[in-house]
Amino acid sequence: MAASNDTILGVLILARHGDREGFYQDPTTYTATTTVITPLGTQQEFQLGQELRSIYLNASSPSFISGVNGTLVNQTQVYVRADAGGELGVIYDSAVALLQGLFPGNSNYTTDLANGTTVEGALGGYQYVPIESVEPNEDVSLEGYTDCNTFDDWTTEFYNSPAFLQKSNESAAFLSQLPPYLDGRPVTLENMIYDFMNVQFIHNAAFAKALPPTFLAQALALASYHEYGVFSSPQAFAGRTILPIMLSELESIANASNPLKLAYQSLAYKPFLSLFNMTGVAQQNPELAGIVNYAAAVALEVRQPSSGGEPVIRFNFKNGTGQEFVTYNFLGTTGDVPLSALVNHVNPALINSTADWCTVCNNTQDRGCGALALAASQASAAAVKANVGHHQRISPVGAGFLGAGLTLAVFLAMFGVLAFVGVLTVGRGRSKARSTGSKDSEEKA
Missing domain, CATH: 3.40.50.1240 (Phosphoglycerate mutase-like)
Incomplete structure (x- = not known):
């Protein structure tokens, strides 16, 4: 530096x-x-x-x-x-x-x-x-x-793009040489399994000795093309x-x-x-x-x-x-x-809040989106009811908070006092204790 x-x-x-x-x-x-x-x-x-x-x-x-x-x-x-x-x-x-x-x-x-x-x-x-x-x-x-x-749709679109199909054709000869080193795993450019090769190369002496010298670098290049195309x-x-x-x-x-x-x-x-x-x-x-x-x-x-x-x-x-x-x-x-x-x-x-994410990702069920949609619906219904009964409009409030606070907010929405706020980046989250043991994990390349 x-x-x-x-x-x-x-x-x-x-x-x-x-x-x-x-x-x-x-x-x-x-x-x-x-x-x-x-x-x-x-x-x-x-x-x-x-x-x-x-x-x-x-x-x-x-x-x-x-x-x-x-x-x-x-x-x-x-x-x-x-x-x-x-x-x-x-x-x-x-x-x-x-x-x-x-x-x-x-x-x-x-x-x-x-x-x-x-x-x-x-x-x-x-x-x-x-x-x-x-x-x-x-x-x-x-x-x-x-x-x-929306991300899943884009990924599928990328795999069907002329550029990706051309790259797949160009790499077919190399990919056809990989099965002997993949322990029965199928390989395509869509499912480029560089991660398996890299882990084996680091930890498996027999694999590292058997793999031809250029294969790992070639696999990394294809995986990088794949992953950069998806995430950029x-x-x-x-x-x-x-x-x-x-x-x-x-x-x-x-x-x-x-x-x-x-x-x-x-x-x-x-x-x-x-x-x-x-x-x-x-x-x-x-x-x-x-x-x-x-x-x-x-x-x-x-x-x-x-x-x-x-x-x-x-x-x-x-x-x-x-x-x-x-x-x-x-x-x-x-x-x-x-x-x-x-x-x-x-x-x-x-994307500044969970509510924004739900909209952009066209998701109404996962990661709290279902609860947010329900809260918004209940708040809207409460507003309509209040307007009819009191000739006074009550505006529904947007939502973004998840977890236990979300459940409480949904409950409050039934009484016309729903008050969610965007949670993604408005401030520091609470530090949570976690075990460091193995859980669900991953990577794809």
Whole structure:
């Protein structure tokens, strides 16, 4: 990363999970099977955390975040979210491992007791950083593409496009050579199973020895074409739903009255593809138009220029373990970009609430959409009834909140006092405790 005299106000980190066991996702809906993180995956994330610490929390670093407590974590300065959908425990566990490297155990993490003794935190002063587990059924921000009928329609359309059919024909000869290495799994460009090959190549010595030298790279190229085509479309739901919370975090960091210094989101690879397209990074840097590696990370620095003016954003990216962070141009320009320019560029495409998502995705049943539709119907009926009885119109109110609060709001709607608010990015969610064991998970490429 290039040094400058700017003040680093804070940073937003987006990091892909670490190495995991094999996993399959439906090529159209992207529903997934179960997988778990591996010891290698935890090491990859831990090392990424250490590198981020050396860059942003080391007082001698030129990119040290101004005002941050890099010794003992200040929970008002740090906000962490982890996707609890597709790869479930893998993504959450990756966040835990990264945070161990970012905020390692510290002997100063102690408390003095009334009896005069001093107690050090467990595990050598291990620092417990709250992680918000983002449950897809309650919050669509990190997996806006699943259960989305519009996304499924686009995926089918892409598979039937002349460009995809041409690519399928061009790759047919190579694909026909893969079955001996796939343990009976069928292979087509629609169902490009690079993930199986990659997992086996990392963990299965016999497979790695038998696979011809160029096959894994060729499979990755086809999978990248496939996945970038799906997630960089005009229906880039993975980016359109995560960007509102990203912008909120960047604006909070830029706000001098807000204590937030470091925001971190633990993700699958899909949002990266959408974001690279929506911000123009992939157009200016074609090598980024593809699947990112395990433990890949974007670091969006919020900088206050030494010359004054509004805060700017610097786009840094490293594509996995063993790679260095590189600064990339984006939004069709060179150098850092004013925060307002980023906001204005992506704002027209944003999906800002669950209610908006239900409409755009043409979904009236899943992820709370059915309850929202029912609430709106009941509120409308209550308004009509009140208008007839009192000659006074009562306007129905839109809805966006999910979970237990949603159930309560639906109940209140029966009495004419429904009051939902958009929930996707209007503020921080509550941190939830989660186990780190295996749950439903996935990936498709």
